[in-house]
Amino acid sequence: MKLREVKEILDAEVIIGEDKLDLEVKTAFGADLMSDVLAFAKAGSLLLTGLTNDQVIRTADILDIAAIIMVRGKRPASEAIVLAKGLKIPILTTKYILFETAGRLYAKGIVGCLEKVDNASGRN
Amino acid sequence: MVVWKKLITPVDATDKTPYQRSFYVEGGNFTYAGIVSTSIKSILKQMGLPADVVRKAAIVSYESEINIVSYAKKGVIKLTVDSQTIQIEAIDEGPGIPNIDLAMQEGYSTADQKIREMGFGAGMGLCNIKNYSDTFNISSEIGKGAFLKMIIDRH
Numbered sequence: 094m095k096l097r098e099v100k101e102i103l104d105a106e107v108i109i110g111e112d113k114l115d116l117e118v119k120t121a122f123g124a125d126l127m128s129d130v131l132a133f134a135k136a137g138s139l140l141l142t143g144l145t146n147d148q149v150i151r152t153a154d155i156l157d158i159a160a161i162i163m164v165r166g167k168r169p170a171s172e173a174i175v176l177a178k179g180l181k182i183p184i185l186t187t188k189y190i191l192f193e194t195a196g197r198l199y200a201k202g203i204v205g206c207l208e209k210v211d212n213a214s215g216r217n
Numbered sequence: 218m219v220v221w222k223k224l225i226t227p228v229d230a231t232d233k234t235p236y237q238r239s240f241y242v243e244g245g246n247f248t249y250a251g252i253v254s255t256s257i258k259s260i261l262k263q264m265g266l267p268a269d270v271v272r273k274a275a276i277v278s279y280e281s282e283i284n285i286v287s288y289a290k291k292g293v294i295k296l297t298v299d300s301q302t303i304q305i306e307a308i309d310e311g312p313g314i315p316n317i318d319l320a321m322q323e324g325y326s327t328a329d330q331k332i333r334e335m336g337f338g339a340g341m342g343l344c345n346i347k348n349y350s351d352t353f354n355i356s357s358e359i360g361k362g363a364f365l366k367m368i369i370d371r372h
């Protein structure tokens with residue numbers, strides 16, 4: 094689906110990337126631990142997170158994340174906004190909690206970057 | 218743009234003249250943590266390397282950079298690109314890693330509150346580095362620092 098539709102489903106506000114709402118997305122990953130994101134998130138995915146700092150933006154850039162969805166009404170600090178603008182990474186903020194955000198997107202066809210990990214230690 | 222062309226041309230020409238560049242990383246300063254890896258990624262992208270290769274290199278560089286910022290006094294990240302591989306070396310001056318086997322274990326972390334607030338400290342970084350590298354070497358001297366070398370095949 095298009096990022097525009099993600100925005101509508103989540104009743105989200107676009108903080109950066111009004112011009113990128115025609116971007117196609119199919120997968121998402123949700124986490125507040127950056128190394129989990131780095132281990133599992135696929136290029137072109139949505140990143141659902143409660144973190145708002147510079148590191149989230151940098152992590153998204155490193156992984157070619159399509160857009161960051163900040164949940165629970167979180168908003169990036171002004172430095173993070175400048176950074177995301179420079180790196181051209183869209184940021185949306187939604188008032189839904191992480192669980193609801195994921196559930197609403199899943200119900201409309203967005204799937205996880207992976208379904209489950211292969212072993213008990215949490216690695217794929 | 219002209220500058221980039223000058224830097225990039227030798228890489229694709231032959232491995233007799235590999236592209237090489239070093240970046241300084243300041244320990245403890247989270248303001249710029251990740252900036253080196255962002256640069257490395259954009260250099261590799263502009264070289265026209267495949268996206269999945271660039272991504273792997275960017276990830277291992279980023280995890281190493283965050284570790285230097287988190288645990289060391291200062292360090293250098295060295296990028297080398299030849300006709301076959303991308304090599305990333307992370308060399309730091311700091312406490313070193315007393316028990317490498319332990320540090321390599323998933324979930325082992327000595328990260329403090331400040332690091333955790335940034336979203337790090339899951340104890341997964343070194344595992345990620347190993348998993349995304351085609352060849353991975355780590356060594357350390359206690360009280361001196363840590364040395365990591367990651368090789369990613371270009372093809």
Ligand SMILES: Nc1ncnc2c1ncn2[C@@H]1O[C@H](COP(=O)(O)OP(=O)(O)OP(=O)(O)O)[C@@H](O)[C@H]1O
Pocket residue numbers: 128280284285287288289309311312313314320321325326327328336337338339340341342343344362363
């Ligand atoms: N360059 C370094 N110098 C000193 N100690 C290090 C260095 N890199 C890692 N360590 C030690 O090894 C541990 C594990 O590192 P690793 O990168 O795997 O996890 P982490 O940094 O704790 O969390 P994560 O990377 O998942 O955010 C660290 O907590 C730290 O104690």
Ligand SMILES: [Mg+2]
Pocket residue numbers: 280283284337338341342343
């Ligand atoms: Mg780490």
